[in-house]
Amino acid sequence: MTDTSEPYDAVVVGAGPAGLTAATYLARFRRRVLVLDGGRPRAAWIPESHNTPGFPQGVGGTELLRLLRLQAEEFGAAIEAGRAERLSPTEAGFRLHLADRSLEAATVLLATGVADHLPQIPGLDQAIGASLVRMCPICDAWEAIGARLAVLGEGPLAQREADFLRPYSEDVTVLMLGEAAEAPPETVSIALDQLRFEEREVVLAQTGGEAERRFDHLYLALGCTPQVGLAEGLGARRDEAGALITDTHLMTTVEGLYAAGDVVRGLNQISVAVGEAAIAATAMHNRLRGR
Structure with missing residues (x-):
């Protein structure tokens, strides 16, 4: 089934700290943005984090994700359960193929994280x-x-x-x-x-x-494996550890395809993920402005 609605300015794949932060930025840039929530993110495992900036008394992963989601929705980001199975290029950007439908977006951000062993x-x-x-x-x-x-x-x-x-x-x-x-x-x-x-x-x-x-x-x-299948299908390059290679604005080697968070580098920190998300979302907005 194909979604015949207006294409999104941006689709964010992944509803962890990176994906939800990017959604907040894009929504505040007045972009039509959709977050695809593919299930429980890695951050939900955190019983209580004491090195997340702004939470001196600590914050649980589930609570942090709730707040990040609330913030993104406050500014108009749409968040839906769904898992993108494949990406294909279009003249205007990308088509995201889900199990029961497909979506079109001018830009895509992968915040798909890693799978722990x-x-x-x-x-x-x-x-x-x-x-x-x-x-x-x-x-x-x-x-x-x-x-x-x-x-x-x-x-x-x-x-x-x-x-x-x-x-x-x-x-x-x-x-x-x-x-x-x-x-x-x-x-x-x-x-x-x-x-x-x-x-x-x-x-x-x-x-x-x-x-x-x-x-x-x-x-x-025991290590982990970056979740790069969607980008690989478009020929995006990876580093020796399997993470996606990006430029300074977090764009992968595929034009218009961005990535942020654990899927990009191995530090696997919430603060790094949200910082990368801010950089990527701003670059996506500027790319759309250039059109």
Whole structure:
């Protein structure tokens, strides 16, 4: 089914911090903008962030997203549930193909984020919600000062994350899936079925009669995959980590196609995402003005 309504000035794909911030800017530029909300964004996992600017007492991810959505809608941005399955070029911009319809837009912003590589451990979602499992030491290492920490990984990323955490705690153990060849001290080779979550602790059940080990927090260092499929379909270039390459105005290597947030670079910070969204939205507005 095709949407025969007037084309949008901009369609934003993704309703996380980057997408909703861009929508606010575009709406305030008096642009006809639509946000496609493809489901629960990564930011919704955050139990409470204390490094998000403007929230000295902390803010939960769900509450932050609610406020960002409210702000975008206040200025007239439309936000609809929907997932773009494909992008194709048109003479005036782009056609976005959804499961049940298609839309046209002069410009498109991809705020599609990344997909984390998550371990298959029973109760993982609840453990993330309780801050037993953490995803981002840049975000919350301060809250882990002096705690018993474990880092779960498969290679050098785990060691780098452990090194980042050691100024915050003297008790940091790397839990390496598989064999930890030539691993430094405080590295333990494990299998996932040795891990379990209790109410306030992460427990590593040892084998061979060894005593179990307990941690206050488990950091995941298993990597993530940028969600770049829509851009790839148009031939957009990616960097060595798979993220989209953009210019200083956040336009990808495809004219009129912009990107912001985790899909662009690996820092994966809310403040970076909203800053990029502001830059991209302003560039989109200026591009439309030039027409």
